[in-house]
Structures are given as structure tokens and as C-alpha cells.
Amino acid sequence: MKRRELIKTAFGLSAGLVGMSALKPLYANTGGMEFRAEPMYDVTPTKVTDKTYYFLAKDPEPSPDNHAFFNNPGFIITSEGVVVIDTGSSVQIGEMVLRQIKTVTDKPVIAVINTHYHGDHFLGNHAFIEQNPKLDIFSHQATIDNIKNGGGEFWVGFMQRSSNNGISGTVITPPNKTVNGGETMKFGDTTIKIHQWGTAHTECDLIVEVVEDKVAFLGDTAMRRVANMADGSFPGTIEAMKKAKALNCDYYIVGHGPHDNVSVCEDMQKFCEVIYGDATKYYDEGLSDFEMKPKIMQQPFMKDVASSWPGYEHTIGKFIAVAVAEVEKNMF
Ligand SMILES: [Zn+2]
Structure with a gap:
């Protein structure tokens, strides 16, 4: 690569990372192809309680057939609007999530929470910011740092390879608001508590508790799947599962696989x-x-x-x- 091209590419990548520039047609790590892969097929959201839903991914791994859809985005319907938990692996999946939310409620999306920095949980952010550039996307600061410092590009590459370029057009769109854990957010009739219990699946997992409905979104801290512990901690996960059980929720929604009662926490702890x-x-x-x-x-x-x-x-x-x-x- 000539030096001039190198500089151009490097500039393009960094410009694709931040804030409003996410809206410019910069397609980081998609081979410079300025087009979008075909739209994601519709997945009907699973209703857990009156306020809480999620999209159950049928496959545990990304593939060309599933468009790299292998995790469970979720959402909470509050009297003020919809809060989305994790956005999927691509702009196409984010668009599908937005389409399907409209089939359940006419309320607007008012916030997104990314539980951690793995690409299946945040790459769909692009669709949400494209629809509303001012939307608050919350995560832990370490999630934002990881995405901006190479994690974003890594995950775009991983998803592109796994899906045969099925996420082309996806721009890395990091969260823009930070939480540390311990916060209580009030959205009209709904109380959302954010928990951070140290390193479990990553060093910055957020657990999202919907107080009135006794539901917890666990991100990837619990799952009945053996996938990726490279960023995690075994003793940390054991401690996180004890705390998750102590929330006394009726339902636990996990990042991969079906939701369940507290037994999903017990299984992860035992494992x-x-x-x-x-x-x-x-x-x-x-x-x-x-x-x-x-x-x-x-x-x-x-x-x-x-x-x-x-x-x-x-x-x-x-x-x-x-x-x-x-x-x-x-x-x-
Ligand atoms: Zn993960």
C-alpha cells in the first residue's frame, strides 16, 4: 500500500468511530464497499412480561444463513418510550429490531444500553443513531474504550468473515453515555437499575434490572452455551451469579439462548x-x-x-x- 493510501485509510477508520461522523458513508473494514448487505429477515420478539421482550436467536454461532444474528437483543416498553438492551451484530439487525419494535408499540426508542463490548451486542447501534443522532446509548466507559481502541474493527472483521460479508455497510458506532453500575433510571412508570459486579464475562458487564416486572437482562454473564471466556473471570462469574440470584427476579433474559427463571444463574454458577x-x-x-x-x-x-x-x-x-x-x- 502506498503511503498516501495508508494515511487515507487510517483517517477513514478513525473518522468512522466517533459521534456524528458515524452518519457519513464511511464503511470501516468492509473492504471499502459503499453498499449495504441485504436486510436481515424478521424475527418475532418473544414477550416475557408486559414490559419486557427479546429477540431469540435460533443459532448459537454467526453464519451466512443467519446474517450473524446469534445473540438476543431485548427491549423494555416504558410509559415514556422504549429502552433497548443490546442491538445485534450489524446495522441490518439493528434495523430489523427497530422494525419489529414498531409491531408491538408505537412509542419511540428513547435509550439503548450496551451490556458489553462484544460485537453481537453493539454493532447494531448504527441503525439507532441513523434514525436518531441524538439518542442516548449507555454503557460502561471500558466498553467505549475497548470499541474505540481496536475492538470495533476486530468485531466488524469477525462478523464479516462469519457471515460472508452479511454486515456490509455497518459503521462502528460506540455508546455515547456512560454508567458505572449502581444507577437507578426512571422512565415514567418503569424503574431500571444498572448493576456492575466486577469482571464476569468481561470487566465491564452491565446487568439491567426492570424492577416492577422482576426481570433481569444478564447480557452474557450467564448462558447455557460454551463460547467465549477470554475476557472473563471464573470466580468473578460465580460472584456475579450469586448477586443475580439475590435480585430475586422471576425471569432472567440471557444474551444467548432462551430466557428462564433463576435456574439459568444456578447452572452458570455450577458450571x-x-x-x-x-x-x-x-x-x-x-x-x-x-x-x-x-x-x-x-x-x-x-x-x-x-x-x-x-x-x-x-x-x-x-x-x-x-x-x-x-x-x-x-x-x-
Ligand atoms: Zn459477549
């Missing part, structure tokens, strides 16, 4: 306790991660419960390696 507990024990005995893997897989919870979760076969080894690294780190 992490088995892996981290055994990793600690076998590390002390001098075993390497691949030597402990078959022993951990013999645990009743793993054989009877976790082995049926999507991703288990391929990814359980990675989870054990992450657990061993965390055991090692916590020894010093």
Missing part, C-alpha cells in the same frame, strides 16, 4: 465452580490443562447438563485453559 474448582485442584497436583480436561468432563454436572450446551465439544478445552491461567494468576 464455573466445577471448572475452576477442578482446575485449582489439578493445578496443585501438577497437571496441565489437557491432562485435566478428561477428568473435568467426567464430573456429573458436565456429563449430565453442560455437555448438551452448544459449543461444549469444541470449546470446553479453551475454557479449562482460561481457568488454569486464572488459577495461576491468582496464586501470585
Whole structure:
């Protein structure tokens, strides 16, 4: 690449990151193609309570067939308007979410909350800012920092490869308002509490509690799926699950897979306790991660419960390696 082109490209990428410039036709990391991939097919939202809904993704992984739709965007209907929790992997999915919300309510979207910085949870922001450039999109500051410091480009590339360029046209659109956890937001008749309990799935997960409906949106802190623990913590997730259970909600909506009662928190806690507990024990005995893997897989919870979760076969080894690294780190 010639130097002049390099400068032009670098400028284009950084300009695509911030604020209003997201509306200019800059298509970061989409090969310079200034067109949009075809629209996302409609998914009917699942109603959980009078105020809370989510879009259940049928697949656990992104693919060309599902347009990289593999997580569950959600929304809350308040008397003031709609609050959206996570926006999907692309501008196309964000547009679909907006279309489908209109089939349920004529109230406008008044806020978005991104639970963390993984691309399936925020890349759809583009559609929301395109519709309303002044819309508040909340997240933890560390989410914004991660997206702006390379995370955004990483996730665009990942989704493009996984979906055969099915997210072309998506512009990285970071959140524009920060919360730390501990905030209570009042939207007319609805009280929303934001929780942040340290590192669980990432260092900055937000848990969104809808007080009146006794519903918690857990982001990816809990799931019956074995996918990505690279940014997370086993002891942190165990603690987060204890706190999630203590919210005493009737329903827990997770980032991937169907919603459930408190049992989804119990399963996630048990899963992490088995892996981290055994990793600690076998590390002390001098075993390497691949030597402990078959022993951990013999645990009743793993054989009877976790082995049926999507991703288990391929990814359980990675989870054990992450657990061993965390055991090692916590020894010093
Ligand atoms: Zn995630």
C-alpha cells in the first residue's frame, strides 16, 4: 500500500468511530464497499412480561444463513418510550429490531444500553443513531474504550468473515453515555437499575434490572452455551451469579439462548465452580490443562447438563485453559 493510501485509510477508520461522523458513508473494514448487505429477515420478539421482550436467536454461532444474528437483543416498553438492551451484530439487525419494535408499540426508542463490548451486542447501534443522532446509548466507559481502541474493527472483521460479508455497510458506532453500575433510571412508570459486579464475562458487564416486572437482562454473564471466556473471570462469574440470584427476579433474559427463571444463574454458577474448582485442584497436583480436561468432563454436572450446551465439544478445552491461567494468576 502506498503511503498516501495508508494515511487515507487510517483517517477513514478513525473518522468512522466517533459521534456524528458515524452518519457519513464511511464503511470501516468492509473492504471499502459503499453498499449495504441485504436486510436481515424478521424475527418475532418473544414477550416475557408486559414490559419486557427479546429477540431469540435460533443459532448459537454467526453464519451466512443467519446474517450473524446469534445473540438476543431485548427491549423494555416504558410509559415514556422504549429502552433497548443490546442491538445485534450489524446495522441490518439493528434495523430489523427497530422494525419489529414498531409491531408491538408505537412509542419511540428513547435509550439503548450496551451490556458489553462484544460485537453481537453493539454493532447494531448504527441503525439507532441513523434514525436518531441524538439518542442516548449507555454503557460502561471500558466498553467505549475497548470499541474505540481496536475492538470495533476486530468485531466488524469477525462478523464479516462469519457471515460472508452479511454486515456490509455497518459503521462502528460506540455508546455515547456512560454508567458505572449502581444507577437507578426512571422512565415514567418503569424503574431500571444498572448493576456492575466486577469482571464476569468481561470487566465491564452491565446487568439491567426492570424492577416492577422482576426481570433481569444478564447480557452474557450467564448462558447455557460454551463460547467465549477470554475476557472473563471464573470466580468473578460465580460472584456475579450469586448477586443475580439475590435480585430475586422471576425471569432472567440471557444474551444467548432462551430466557428462564433463576435456574439459568444456578447452572452458570455450577458450571464455573466445577471448572475452576477442578482446575485449582489439578493445578496443585501438577497437571496441565489437557491432562485435566478428561477428568473435568467426567464430573456429573458436565456429563449430565453442560455437555448438551452448544459449543461444549469444541470449546470446553479453551475454557479449562482460561481457568488454569486464572488459577495461576491468582496464586501470585
Ligand atoms: Zn459477549
